[in-house]
Amino acid sequence: METTFSEAISQAIAEEMRLDERLTIIGEDIGAYGGYFKATKGLYEEFGPERVKDTPISEIALLGTAIGSSILGYRVIVEISYIDFMTISSEQIINQAAKMHYMSGGIVNVPIVVRTQCGAGIRNAAQHSQSLEALFSHIPGLKVVMPSTPLEAKGLLRTSIRDNNPVIFIEHKKLYKTSQDIPDKDIVIPIGKAVKKRTGDGLTLITYSYMTLVALKAAKKLKEDNGIEVEVIDLRTLLPFDKETIIDSVKNTGKVAIVHEACRSFGAAAEISAFIQEEAFDYLDAPILRICGPDTPVPYCPDLEDEYMISKEDIVEGILKNL
Amino acid sequence: MVNIGKKEKIKLLKTMKKIRSFEEAVFKLTSQSLVQGSVHFYIGQEAIATGICHCIDKKDYVMSNHRGHGHMIARGARLEKMMAELMGRKDGYCKGKGGTMHLLDPSIGMMGANGIVGGGNPIAVGLGYACKNFEKERIVVSFFGDGALNTGAFHESLNLASVWELPILFVCENNQYAISTSVDYSTPLADLSKRAASYGIVGTNIDGNNILKVIDETKNCIKAIKKDKRPVLLVCNTYRHMGHSIHDPRTYRTKEEEKNWKKKDPILLFESKLLKEKTIDQAAIKDMQKDIDRDIEKAIGFGKKSPKPGKQELFNDIYA
Numbered sequence: 001m002e003t004t005f006s007e008a009i010s011q012a013i014a015e016e017m018r019l020d021e022r023l024t025i026i027g028e029d030i031g032a033y034g035g036y037f038k039a040t041k042g043l044y045e046e047f048g049p050e051r052v053k054d055t056p057i058s059e060i061a062l063l064g065t066a067i068g069s070s071i072l073g074y075r076v077i078v079e080i081s082y083i084d085f086m087t088i089s090s091e092q093i094i095n096q097a098a099k100m101h102y103m104s105g106g107i108v109n110v111p112i113v114v115r116t117q118c119g120a121g122i123r124n125a126a127q128h129s130q131s132l133e134a135l136f137s138h139i140p141g142l143k144v145v146m147p148s149t150p151l152e153a154k155g156l157l158r159t160s161i162r163d164n165n166p167v168i169f170i171e172h173k174k175l176y177k178t179s180q181d182i183p184d185k186d187i188v189i190p191i192g193k194a195v196k197k198r199t200g201d202g203l204t205l206i207t208y209s210y211m212t213l214v215a216l217k218a219a220k221k222l223k224e225d226n227g228i229e230v231e232v233i234d235l236r237t238l239l240p241f242d243k244e245t246i247i248d249s250v251k252n253t254g255k256v257a258i259v260h261e262a263c264r265s266f267g268a269a270a271e272i273s274a275f276i277q278e279e280a281f282d283y284l285d286a287p288i289l290r291i292c293g294p295d296t297p298v299p300y301c302p303d304l305e306d307e308y309m310i311s312k313e314d315i316v317e318g319i320l321k322n323l
Numbered sequence: 324m325v326n327i328g329k330k331e332k333i334k335l336l337k338t339m340k341k342i343r344s345f346e347e348a349v350f351k352l353t354s355q356s357l358v359q360g361s362v363h364f365y366i367g368q369e370a371i372a373t374g375i376c377h378c379i380d381k382k383d384y385v386m387s388n389h390r391g392h393g394h395m396i397a398r399g400a401r402l403e404k405m406m407a408e409l410m411g412r413k414d415g416y417c418k419g420k421g422g423t424m425h426l427l428d429p430s431i432g433m434m435g436a437n438g439i440v441g442g443g444n445p446i447a448v449g450l451g452y453a454c455k456n457f458e459k460e461r462i463v464v465s466f467f468g469d470g471a472l473n474t475g476a477f478h479e480s481l482n483l484a485s486v487w488e489l490p491i492l493f494v495c496e497n498n499q500y501a502i503s504t505s506v507d508y509s510t511p512l513a514d515l516s517k518r519a520a521s522y523g524i525v526g527t528n529i530d531g532n533n534i535l536k537v538i539d540e541t542k543n544c545i546k547a548i549k550k551d552k553r554p555v556l557l558v559c560n561t562y563r564h565m566g567h568s569i570h571d572p573r574t575y576r577t578k579e580e581e582k583n584w585k586k587k588d589p590i591l592l593f594e595s596k597l598l599k600e601k602t603i604d605q606a607a608i609k610d611m612q613k614d615i616d617r618d619i620e621k622a623i624g625f626g627k628k629s630p631k632p633g634k635q636e637l638f639n640d641i642y643a
Contacts, residue, residue, distance in 0.1 A: 022457060050456070056486065061445045061479035068449015071434065072384075074457055076449070091476070095439050096446065103425040104435070105418030106640035140641050164643035 003182040005175045008150035009039040009115070012157035013077060015186075017047055020075065023161070026053045026062055027079030027115075036081045037117060037176045059085050063092035066112040071100065075111050077161060083118040083132050083170060090135075097166040098141030109164045113157070119172040119210055119261060120298045121309055129298035129305075131262035133209075136168045137239040137271075143167045143191055144239040148212035150180050152236055155189030163191060172210035172261075194242035196249070200229030203323060204249040206272060207259040208235040211310060215259050218315035226320065238268055246272065247280050254285035255323050261310060264292035291318045325539050329602050333611075335377060335534055336597060339369040339590050341615050342393045345402060348619045349392070349409060353569050357627070358409045362423050365393035367532075367564035370589035371496050372397040372466070374537030378545060379464055384432045384450045386443040386465040389424050390496075390563075391436030394466055398431050402618055403625035412629035419632045420640070440501070441474030443467060444493065448480045451489030451554070462490040462548055470501025472518065473509055484554040485522040491554040492544050496531060498563035503575040519556040531559025532589040535596075562587070 003011070017023050025043065027035070031054040034041035044052045055062055059080060066076035080086050086093065097110045120129035137144045143165055147153040153171065160167040197212060198219050207215045212234040219230035231249050235241050250256055256276060258269035273288040291310060299305055327335075346366050352358040365372070368390070376385070376397035387394040395405060400416075408415025409423055416426055424438040434450060437443040447465035454461045471477055472495060484491050497515055499506055512518065519526025525547055529540045537559060544555040562584035566573045573581075597603045603611075 024456070056479075056482060058479035058483055060476045061448055061483040064445020064447070064476070064480065065449040065452050065483065068434075068446040068451070069453040069456075070449070071429075071446075072450065072453045072458075074453045076452075091439060091442060092445055096437075096442060100435070101643050102640045103417060103421040104427055104640075105416070105420050106643075107417070107427065107429060108435070109643040111643075143642075 001182060001184060002179050003150050004177055004179040005150045005153055005171070006037060006039045006041065006177070008154040008182060009157060009171065010041050010043055012154045012161070013040065013043060014046060016158055016161045017043070017051065022074045023077070024051045024053060024074070025077040025079065026055050026065060028055055028057055028081055030054060030079050035079065037173065039115070039171065039176065040079065059088040060092055063089040063097065063114070066114070067092060067097050067100070067110055070110055070112045071108050075161065077113045077115060080114060080116040082128050083116045084127050084130050086114070086116055086132065093136070093142070093166065093168070094139050098139045101165070102141060110166045111164045113160045113167045113169050115169045115171065117171045117173050119174060120305060121174045123300060123302055123305060125300035126297035131260070131293065133170055133238055134262060134267050137268060141166065142239060143237070144170065145191060145237050146170045146172070146209040147236055148175065148209050148234055150178065151182050151187060152189055154182065155187040156191065156236060158188050159191055167191070170209065174210050178213070189236070192237045192240045192242055194233050194235045194237070194245040196231060196245070197234045198230065198232040200231040201253055202229040203255040203257060203319065204231050204233060204246070204253045205257045205259060206233045206235065206246060208238065209261070211259050211261050214310060214312055215315060217312040221312060221316050222319060228319070241272065243275065243279070246276065250276055250280045251283045254283055256284070257289040257291055257315070257319055257323065259291045259310065259315060261293050263295045264290060265295050267292055286323050289318060289322045291315055325542055327535065327538065332597055332602050335373055336590070336593055336603070337611050337615065338373045338397055339534070339593065340612065341618070342369045342372065342396045343590060344612070344615045344619055345396060345405070346392055348623060350569070352410070352623070359411070360422060361568040361570070362409070363390040363568050364565040365390050367584070367588065368496055368498055368561045369393055370534035370537050370593065371494070371531045371559045371561060374534045375464060375494060375541050377538055378541040379462065382432065383461050384434050384454070384463045386434055386447040386450065386463065387426070387436040388443055388467050388471070389436060389438055389440065390468065391426055391466070392423070395426050395428070395433055398433050400426070400428050400431060400433060402622035406622040406626035407629045410626040410629070411631065412626055413632045414625070414629035418636060420636065441467060441471035441476040444471065444480035445476050447491055447493070448484050448489060451484055451491040452487065455487070455489050462492065462545065464492045464494060466494050466496060468501065469495060469497040469499065469506040469510065469515065471495070472515060481522045481524070481554065481556065485524050488552040489554055490548050490552070492541070492548060493554060493556045495556065495558045497558055497560045500563060500567070500576070502567040502571070505575070516556055516558040524553050524555060526556040526558065528558045528560065531561035532587045532592060534589060534593050561589070
């Protein structure tokens with residue numbers, strides 16, 4: 001059935017809530033209102049106010065609620081409506097959730113999912129448009145998942161809910177209205193497995209989340225206009241990222257471009273690029289290219305925001321110029 | 324005042340003394356570098372943990388803070404596993420990887436000390452949320468200090484616990500100082516329990532050095548939590564005899580102030596009361612201390628004998 005990204009999210013939650021009757025979801029405006037991006041639509045009607053629980057604006061206490069309940073075995077999904085607000089919850093995420101299993105010598109598990117939403121492109125300015133995935137990917141103990149399609153969002157969210165570790169599940173705001181046909185069966189996708197969205201032997205393009213859609217358009221254009229066969233790897237998970245799939249592809253192509261919307265410095269591309277040169281240096285025919293957001297806050301002015309965003313053309317030009 | 328039997332009183336005194344002796348022993352171990360890092364001593368506050376843990380049920384949950392040895396011992400934690408943990412050994416509560424600030428034992432409802440001031444309250448809300456949803460007979464006690472009172476997490480936690488009607492006893496152990504910052508400077512209230520009013524919950528302020536008073540009031544609080552389905556804020560006024568941690572020269576307070584508070588030492592007060600009412604005599608107190616010292620020696624021996632975690636342990640337990 002044709003399903004939007006938002007619908008896929010709520011379907012995944014509903015399916016897991018039917019399987020685990022103690023699973024609850026908490027967040028701001030997720031109840032009767034259905035979530036700011038409609039990703040919890042229908043849950044309140046099916047599961048009621050005690051399992052789909054609206055909360056005051058208290059991002060620290062929300063995370064604490066999830067942690068406290070989940071360490072007793074009662075899993076909780078938290079929705080933090082913008083990743084920008086995760087900076088407020090970050091004490092509980094970084095100091096508490098991420099480290100409890102380790103600090104307790106393995107006694108305590110923290111099986112929570114923090115669903116949040118990221119990215120620029122809808123004129124929301126600097127405090128509602130960030131891509132902060134690298135921040136959380138720097139923290140051992142967390143898992144960071146960033147799907148790019150409804151089907152993968154559904155499969156990965158179900159896995160994330162079942163995972164025994166804290167998972168930061170990041171949804172790009174420009175993906176919510178995208179749709180695809182999703183088969184009516186159980187979909188479960190493992191965390192940490194990348195997927196080749198397009199195969200090719202000319203160049204490995206590594207990306208994730210919304211940029212996968214843009215990169216695929218660029219790859220198509222490079223093939224049509226320049227005859228370059230670009231292999232597009234959608235990481236889907238940043239922490240842990242799929243090292244095997246990356247290395248296999250790099251050995252085959254010898255050229256790498258890494259694309260993400262988050263700003264360039266100290267971003268995911270820097271880590272992946274360092275990893276590739278450590279593991280596959282001899283296979284590289286050119287320096288690794290990073291096509292990333294600029295090191296600036298996201299501006300409001302539509303012209304400026306468009307300038308900030310990475311376009312299909314940016315990727316094509318970057319690759320043609322450097323590789 | 325609630326009626327407490329002779330045996331129970333003696334047990335309470337022993338627990339308080341056990342906490343103190345344990346910490347005095349730990350202090351000595353720090354000078355031999357057998358225990359390292361920041362250690363925060365509970366000495367002077369023993370009546371609070373002992374009194375409150377006396378009132379709660381075995382199945383109830385407790386959140387502790389960075390000054391958590393007292394909470395663990397009052398809850399019945401094993402001294403040898405605590406000592407081994409403080410020494411960073413394999414047989415410690417956390418395989419030596421948590422240390423003093425992360426002691427826990429879920430099997431006795433101790434859901435964790437915490438290195439972040441105010442960091443435990445949000446998690447206590449989660450424990451309360453789980454109790455309300457799935458384990459209705461249980462309650463949660465969350466211990467924190469006056470330093471946590473002015474964190475955003477305190478406000479969020481008490482508000483959420485109140486609007487969701489969670490069964491949580493929030494216990495503020497006002498030991499007068501957050502490292503060097505006095506509560507008079509940090510908080511514009513003579514009675515800290517007045518904070519409760521803004522969350523629509525009951526707040527009480529008591530002498531935390533009087534264990535019988537602590538027990539009396541805790542019982543009232545628990546009754547209220549169960550009856551009104553609301554959290555309660557209990558402020559216990561006390562004094563941290565030692566510095567914030569072992570590295571604190573205490574230049575921010577006078578010797579006279581320390582002397583005056585030490586006259587109100589909770590163990591001294593309770594012991595004199597028990598002697599006066601002939602619940603116990605000096606000989607029995609001596610025996611009690613011998614008993615405690617023997618247990619602590621055993622715990623130290625256990626810790627010393629326990630192997631250090633192998634280097635591979637660095638990489639274990641990052642993910643479940």
